[in-house]
Amino acid sequence: MHISPLSYAIWIAGTLLEILVCALAYWRGLHRTLPFFTAYLTAHVVKTGIQWVIYQQFGFGSWAAYDASWISNAVTMVAQALLIGELCHRLLRAYPGVWALAWRALLFVSAAFMLNAAIESASHAYWLDTFVLALDRDLRLAAIAVLITLLLIGRYYELELDRLERRIAAGLCLYAVVDMITSAVMVHTVATHLPGWIGYQAWAQQSQAWWNVARALPSVGILSVWAVTLAQPIPATRPAPALLPASAYRELAPAVNLRLRAFNARLLELLKP
Numbered sequence: 001m002h003i004s005p006l007s008y009a010i011w012i013a014g015t016l017l018e019i020l021v022c023a024l025a026y027w028r029g030l031h032r033t034l035p036f037f038t039a040y041l042t043a044h045v046v047k048t049g050i051q052w053v054i055y056q057q058f059g060f061g062s063w064a065a066y067d068a069s070w071i072s073n074a075v076t077m078v079a080q081a082l083l084i085g086e087l088c089h090r091l092l093r094a095y096p097g098v099w100a101l102a103w104r105a106l107l108f109v110s111a112a113f114m115l116n117a118a119i120e121s122a123s124h125a126y127w128l129d130t131f132v133l134a135l136d137r138d139l140r141l142a143a144i145a146v147l148i149t150l151l152l153i154g155r156y157y158e159l160e161l162d163r164l165e166r167r168i169a170a171g172l173c174l175y176a177v178v179d180m181i182t183s184a185v186m187v188h189t190v191a192t193h194l195p196g197w198i199g200y201q202a203w204a205q206q207s208q209a210w211w212n213v214a215r216a217l218p219s220v221g222i223l224s225v226w227a228v229t230l231a232q233p234i235p236a237t238r239p240a241p242a243l244l245p246a247s248a249y250r251e252l253a254p255a256v257n258l259r260l261r262a263f264n265a266r267l268l269e270l271l272k273p
Contacts, residue, residue, distance in 0.1 A: 017223035024230035171222035
């Protein structure tokens with residue numbers, strides 16, 4: 001299997017953008033303020049470099065390229081999960097109690113997805129690709145839900161992420177949505193039409209090429225937005241919001257509890273048959 005000229009051109013553009021964004025991240029000192037974002041970018045650059053060497057040495061369709069692709073995808077998935085956790089921490093760091101609950105929930109969900117992927121892939125001969133595919137599917141769903149919730153909570157409670165953080169979250173969310181849609185279309189097309197098609201190998205190569213293009217184009221767009229954002233001065237770190245003293249919250253607690261009880265009673269009335 002060979003890389004189509006269009007896929008190759010997009011891959012080159014994406015690689016150059018990955019290197020540019022990674023270099024800008026280090027230049028702006030994000031390895032200190034957003035270390036997991038910088039690690040995520042670095043993982044992608046290293047992944048692309050390793051794949052380039054393997055493709056040159058063994059070929060695009062070799063088993064070495066196959067194994068390297070799945071292993072590197074697993075590593076970048078971990079980096080993305082850590083980045084999402086970092087964005088959550090950036091939003092909630094001023095509220096230690098809320099963050100303590102949030103990171104435990106994220107850890108539990110991640111562990112549950114990994115266990116589900118391991119169980120799903122245990123009975124397959126090619127367990128690595130099945131495990132990565134199942135984990136990628138689950139984490140994409142989780143990423144979309146977490147990132148949309150993150151942006152909505154920030155907007156509703158006026159816990160705004162800064163411009164760069166918002167664009168990172170929006171970019172990750174957009175890519176996850178596009179990747180899930182393209183993967184679903186590919187799987188549905190194969191399952192529906194493949195039995196009646198002749199010349200499967202030629203069709204597989206062509207469909208794989210278009211699938212790669214559909215997945216790569218959003219990545220190029222997102223990297224371009226990140227590059228433009230990082231080329232501009234990064235705003236100073238926002239001061240943490242001032243919280244009321246503990247005594248004030250203790251005084252407000254009875255009133256809050258009364259409102260909650262009234263709300264609960266109203267819900268019970270509405271739900272009565």
